Structures are given as C-alpha cells and as structure tokens.
Amino acid sequence: MKIILVIEDESAVLTNILEILECGGFKAIGAENGQIGVQLAKENLPNLILCDIMMPVLDGYGVLNELRQDPTTATIPLIFLTAKAEAQDLREGMNLGADDYLTKPFRRKDLLEAVNTRLAKQAAVMQQYDRERQRAEGLQSKMLELEELTNTKEGLLMKLIEDLRNPLSKINLAIHMLKNMPAGASRDRYLEILQEEFNREISLIEQVSDLQELLTVDNFKLLRQFNLLGGNLNDLPPQKNE
Structure with missing residues (x-):
C-alpha cells in the first residue's frame, strides 16, 4: 500500500x-x-x-x-x-x-488524479533507473570478465613458456654431455637428434606470442576439455609486472 x-x-x-x-x-x-x-x-x-x-x-x-x-x-x-x-x-x-x-x-477527483499521476511518473522513473542500473552492472560484469580473460591469457602464455623451457634445459645438458663422448656415428646421430629437438623448442618459444590471438574463451575451454592443458587456472603463475 x-x-x-x-x-x-x-x-x-x-x-x-x-x-x-x-x-x-x-x-x-x-x-x-x-x-x-x-x-x-x-x-x-x-x-x-x-x-x-x-x-x-x-x-x-x-x-x-x-x-x-x-x-x-x-x-x-x-x-x-x-x-x-x-x-x-x-x-x-x-x-x-x-x-x-x-x-x-x-475536488476529490482532482486530488486523486494528481496523486495517481505523480505516482505513475515516479514508478516510470524508477523503472528507467533500474534498467540503467542493470545495464551498468552488466557492463561492469563484462569488464571484469575481460580483465579476467586477459589475466588468464597472460598467465597461460607464461605457463606455456615455462613448460617449453623445462625440456630445453635438459636437452641442452644432454648435448653438452654427448659432446664429451668419443667421436662416432652413434654420438653424432644423438647430437643431431638433440640439436633438432632443441631448435624445434626454440622455434616454439619464439611463436608463443602468436598464440595470444588464438586464446579466446571458447578455445581455452576446448583445450581444457581435451586435457591439452595441464593444471588449472589456479596453477597459473602470477602475472609479472613489466
């Protein structure tokens, strides 16, 4: 009432x-x-x-x-x-x-008409206010979602780089160890294979920046669905300040 x-x-x-x-x-x-x-x-x-x-x-x-x-x-x-x-x-x-x-x-009629008209106008104003408030809240939610996505993409890229760097260090160590072995066909072949793998990993790291354009929300969900990404968002390293 x-x-x-x-x-x-x-x-x-x-x-x-x-x-x-x-x-x-x-x-x-x-x-x-x-x-x-x-x-x-x-x-x-x-x-x-x-x-x-x-x-x-x-x-x-x-x-x-x-x-x-x-x-x-x-x-x-x-x-x-x-x-x-x-x-x-x-x-x-x-x-x-x-x-x-x-x-x-x-008159009684004039009073009630004035009251009802003003209340109706106030209700219309409040409805407009609620619509604008909901719109503003929706925009704020989208901004937070975009911010979270950006942080996720940055964190994911950093994790990919970290995952790529780990085998690189081992490959590099193996190459140095093989270089100290006596010369021979086996050693040379191992060195060739390791060097190729090393070069491949280097190339992947150089191309990581290009992956950022592909890391949409849907693509990220798809990668997780097929377990192509290890861990989860909570496991991503924190974003480093430049």
Missing part, C-alpha cells in the same frame, strides 16, 4: 484530505506543520508528499528545501497545496524541486 504524507496546518482540510486518500486506497499520514512533516517524512519515507505552502514554524518551501538536502528523502515526489496560484509562487516552488501543484479548494 502506497504511503502518502499530508502536511497541512488547517485541521479541517487535513482531515478531509486524509479521508479522501484512505478511501482511494492509500495509507495516509498527517502532520500539522512543516517541522513535524519533515520528521515524519524521514521516519516513514512516504511514496508521495502533499504539502501546504503557507504554514507556521516551517513553510512549504522550507520543507521542500530540507527534504531535498537529505539523500533519504531527496527523491520523494512532492505536490504543493496552495490557495495562491500566482506565477511567482509557482516558479519559486519549481525552482526548489516541487513536482506539481494543487490549488485549494480542489
């Missing part, structure tokens, strides 16, 4: 408005002056405020000014109730952020 706060210093008018609102299906709260109205607005956070302009203690402009300065009440729509419809009064309220006006005396 929508909550409507009515701030009106004339008790008969206040009672009448509260009755109309309750019959219209709203929960109505009354305040007899602006100071009490501001307090009730902060305590109840109504969906809409109907506020008289000319009041003791704190007038309608003061009420609107205080509500707009508080983040918890700044977006609550407010309709001024006034017996004065001069353009200057209307402009002052609009400059402060009033949403609408009702000139007293008004």
Whole structure:
C-alpha cells in the first residue's frame, strides 16, 4: 500500500484530505506543520508528499528545501497545496524541486488524479533507473570478465613458456654431455637428434606470442576439455609486472 504524507496546518482540510486518500486506497499520514512533516517524512519515507505552502514554524518551501538536502528523502515526489496560484509562487516552488501543484479548494477527483499521476511518473522513473542500473552492472560484469580473460591469457602464455623451457634445459645438458663422448656415428646421430629437438623448442618459444590471438574463451575451454592443458587456472603463475 502506497504511503502518502499530508502536511497541512488547517485541521479541517487535513482531515478531509486524509479521508479522501484512505478511501482511494492509500495509507495516509498527517502532520500539522512543516517541522513535524519533515520528521515524519524521514521516519516513514512516504511514496508521495502533499504539502501546504503557507504554514507556521516551517513553510512549504522550507520543507521542500530540507527534504531535498537529505539523500533519504531527496527523491520523494512532492505536490504543493496552495490557495495562491500566482506565477511567482509557482516558479519559486519549481525552482526548489516541487513536482506539481494543487490549488485549494480542489475536488476529490482532482486530488486523486494528481496523486495517481505523480505516482505513475515516479514508478516510470524508477523503472528507467533500474534498467540503467542493470545495464551498468552488466557492463561492469563484462569488464571484469575481460580483465579476467586477459589475466588468464597472460598467465597461460607464461605457463606455456615455462613448460617449453623445462625440456630445453635438459636437452641442452644432454648435448653438452654427448659432446664429451668419443667421436662416432652413434654420438653424432644423438647430437643431431638433440640439436633438432632443441631448435624445434626454440622455434616454439619464439611463436608463443602468436598464440595470444588464438586464446579466446571458447578455445581455452576446448583445450581444457581435451586435457591439452595441464593444471588449472589456479596453477597459473602470477602475472609479472613489466
């Protein structure tokens, strides 16, 4: 049930408005002056405020000014109730952020139409806000996903390089050991095979940078699916700062 706060210093008018609102299906709260109205607005956070302009203690402009300065009440729509419809009064309220006006005396129909229209506009604004918020959250999620993918690709490349370097060191060691063996066909053949393997590994390392363009999300998942990559993301070495 929508909550409507009515701030009106004339008790008969206040009672009448509260009755109309309750019959219209709203929960109505009354305040007899602006100071009490501001307090009730902060305590109840109504969906809409109907506020008289000319009041003791704190007038309608003061009420609107205080509500707009508080983040918890700044977006609550407010309709001024006034017996004065001069353009200057209307402009002052609009400059402060009033949403609408009702000139007293008004009919029951006019009051309910103004309230329902303003609530509908507020609902449309909130829906638009929710759509934009969801869109912003979606974009933020995509950015995080891209950042994670970039880190994954960098980590994967580093791991590939590390995996390639490990056999290189062993191959190089074997070549040095064979070089110390007596000359012969067997030694020369082993050296030839090892040198070819060594050169092949060197070539792979030089081409690792080209793999980055191929490391899309789908390709990475495919490699893991067929167990062509050892370990998992948690095993990847941390990215080094250049």
